[in-house]
Amino acid sequence: MTSDGYADVVMPVRVDPAGVAGPTPGQARGRRWRRVGKGLYVPADVDPAPTRQRIAEAVRGTGGAATGWAALHWLGATWFNGVRGDGLTPQAVPIALDDRRQARARPGVALSEDWLFDDDVIVVGGLRVTIPERAVTYEVRRAWHLAGAVRTIDMAAFDDLVDIEGLTAYTERLVARGGVRLLRQALTRADENVWSPPEVDMRIEWEHTGRAGSLLCNVPLFDLSGRHLLTPDLFDPVHAVAGEYNGAVHDGVAPRRRDLDREELYRRHGIESLWMMSADNRDTTRFVRRLHAAYDRADGRPGAPTWTLTQPDWWVDTSTVAARRALTPDQRARWLRRQNPKPLTCGS
Known part of the structure; x- marks a missing residue:
């Protein structure tokens, strides 16, 4: 029910007549199991509030993949915590369904039937999520304003999940998609070395x-x-x-x-x-x-x-995603500690 690195998440399971891989039909009707979707259950004592648990319960069984802020959070992004700018209101979990509807709308979930490329979906920690480029461009194209769009790109780059060059190349594939004009504008204003x-x-x-x-x-x-x-x-x-x-x-x-x-x-x-x-x-x-x-x-x-601004020989430059990706673990521990993330939100 869990995967390495995601031990805090309890994946929803289907009914199992043998009661091995999931609850029996009788157990599923009892108080010890909680229904989270059509034919999907988790133990009743599992807290649905943690963000990763909320994402797993929203996505599992839909045939789709987490995208937008939810995919970025699942992939370890620091600043995408699933809460709006007020710091209180949960954001709906965005799910990419491609153009084949396999799920019904329900509270707390935002369904997208915008078609996907063949390489857009990966499986991480037992859950289908879209690749970072798809997640970021989805989020940016739905931003309320330019500042929110730029913020999404900058904060995804903070964790080295995307770089501006790769996002620009991916954007060229998004022909006639809604919000692409804002996406292109935001890319010209984005920066890979923003810390909050x-x-x-x-x-x-x-x-x-x-x-x-x-x-x-x-x-x-x-x-x-x-x-x-x-x-x-x-x-x-x-x-x-x-x-x-x-x-x-x-x-x-x-x-x-x-x-x-x-x-x-x-x-x-x-x-x-x-x-x-x-x-x-x-x-x-x-x-x-x-x-x-x-x-x-x-x-x-x-x-x-x-x-x-001239950097001495002893200094290690970390101003770009490429430079940070090239660091060894020891170098990351030393040279990136000054970034010191704060518990804020990236809601647009």
């Missing part, structure tokens, strides 16, 4: 102001002797302006002290810094005001820079 969903929103808002000469995500800054200084969430090297997202995780004395130390270090090296607060997601007016003020101050800074 709020960074995407900050980047897009920043770009909309028209002030950025060039905006880099999580690029390391070094002093002129090659010592690592800082890795800002966003950095405009043309104007020497750095941006940091300051969410709830920054509350408290110790995090605030670290933020102040970072701000002092920026000043010492002639870099203007600004912070986007979690409340700015609801109303960006103050963030935009702080952004313009930072650029105004940066324009008046004299002197040669005491920082550089």
